[in-house]
Amino acid sequence: MAKVILQDVRCSYVFAHQERKDGGFGVQPLVPKGSDLHKKLIKVVDKVLVEKFGQDAIKKKARYKLPLRDGDDERDGEEYEGMIFFNANSGKKPGIVNRNNEPADIDDIEEYCYSGAYFHVSVNIYPFEAKEGGKPGVAVGLNNIMLRKKGDRLDGSVSATSEFADFAEDDDFEDDDF
Numbered sequence: 001m002a003k004v005i006l007q008d009v010r011c012s013y014v015f016a017h018q019e020r021k022d023g024g025f026g027v028q029p030l031v032p033k034g035s036d037l038h039k040k041l042i043k044v045v046d047k048v049l050v051e052k053f054g055q056d057a058i059k060k061k062a063r064y065k066l067p068l069r070d071g072d073d074e075r076d077g078e079e080y081e082g083m084i085f086f087n088a089n090s091g092k093k094p095g096i097v098n099r100n101n102e103p104a105d106i107d108d109i110e111e112y113c114y115s116g117a118y119f120h121v122s123v124n125i126y127p128f129e130a131k132e133g134g135k136p137g138v139a140v141g142l143n144n145i146m147l148r149k150k151g152d153r154l155d156g157s158v159s160a161t162s163e164f165a166d167f168a169e170d171d172d173f174e175d176d177d178f
Helices: 036-053 106-112
Strands: 002-015 025-032 083-085 088-090 095-097 118-128 137-149
Touching: 002 036, 002 137, 025 036, 025 118, 025 137, 036 118, 036 137, 106 137
Parallel strands: 088 137, 095 137
Antiparallel strands: 002 025, 002 118, 025 083, 025 088, 118 137
């Protein structure tokens, strides 16, 4: 197993603060192909593969389920063009901190924790054995997340503060204003 901290990665399918419908938590980091991070991830995945399954595993990668996937081949959408992606999952809720390394409050999460935002993400890359006739391989576990910066939302939604910015009033309202 190897721990890696991904810095300033844009993520899709962000289920860090709320559980997915099918259970568990996770994010899908998007990493530019050929970047230093992409090259590092390849080396770490290969290292974990060899440590568990032996040197021959490198020559016979098709026998294994591997986490790094090609966005150009496997996904539609401009956010995947020129990217590799992978799923980082956890059965338990990851720790989430703000940019000041303090536990994120609900305001931080609402503003910075969504599909399309940028994060620092702590992951474990680990091997697994074949289950129920499947392939053995390497997977990525989600540890913790640091909220970093906003990005274009990938789900097409907008925040409530953005949507109603033109209607904001500076004065205090009274109940009888309605």
